[in-house]
Amino acid sequence: MKNRLRVLRAERAWSQQDLAERLEVSRQSVNAIETGRYDPSLPLAFRIADLFDLAIEEIFHNPAKDDQ
Amino acid sequence: MKNRLRVLRAERAWSQQDLAERLEVSRQSVNAIETGRYDPSLPLAFRIADLFDLAIEEIFHNPAKDDQ
DNA sequence: TATCAATGTCAACTGTCTTTTACATTAAGG
DNA sequence: CCTTAATGTAAAAGACAGTTGACATTGATA
Numbered sequence A, B: 001m002k003n004r005l006r007v008l009r010a011e012r013a014w015s016q017q018d019l020a021e022r023l024e025v026s027r028q029s030v031n032a033i034e035t036g037r038y039d040p041s042l043p044l045a046f047r048i049a050d051l052f053d054l055a056i057e058e059i060f061h062n063p064a065k066d067d068q
Numbered sequence C: 001t002a003t004c005a006a007t008g009t010c011a012a013c014t015g016t017c018t019t020t021t022a023c024a025t026t027a028a029g030g
Numbered sequence D: 001c002c003t004t005a006a007t008g009t010a011a012a013a014g015a016c017a018g019t020t021g022a023c024a025t026t027g028a029t030a
Helices: A005-011 A016-023 A027-034 A042-052 B005-011 B016-023 B027-034 B042-052
Strands: none
Touching: A005 A016, A005 A027, A016 A027, A016 A042, A042 B042, B005 B016, B005 B027, B016 B027, B016 B042
């Protein structure tokens, strides 16, 4: 599962801490998701998509699949 | 997190076991997701969306939000 | 150089997801 | 009735998600 979180965050010039506060998670969670250590839960993925006003599929994608 | 899994499955006349095999998860996982005991992981949500050829947002939605 | 913000990571912990095994209930068909 | 398929649920265990607290590194700047 890859994601564009770092790019989306950079476009807004937010720190990981900024993003964490908007998502109501810890800074470490944001970092772990950005660095690919683990995937967010489905509810958190929805919060992320809502925050950036994008579909989940526009932020996350499966590298095993050759789509997107 | 609510979902339309039961309806989508019924439209295809699949048993929970049938769906579980297509998703490569246990029947109990399908049942737990359908009955709302827990949400799938993000990777599983993608497999579900791929199987039904729908966006994740067309299958899952947040009852806390008044959209959809 | 000293400081500060931002980032990466680790350990330990709690809670969630998913599994296997198992058992109960219901509905349909012989 | 008896059997079978489908479904709901539970317990125990392992893997994963998310927390707090802590420490190290880097880059910018006073």
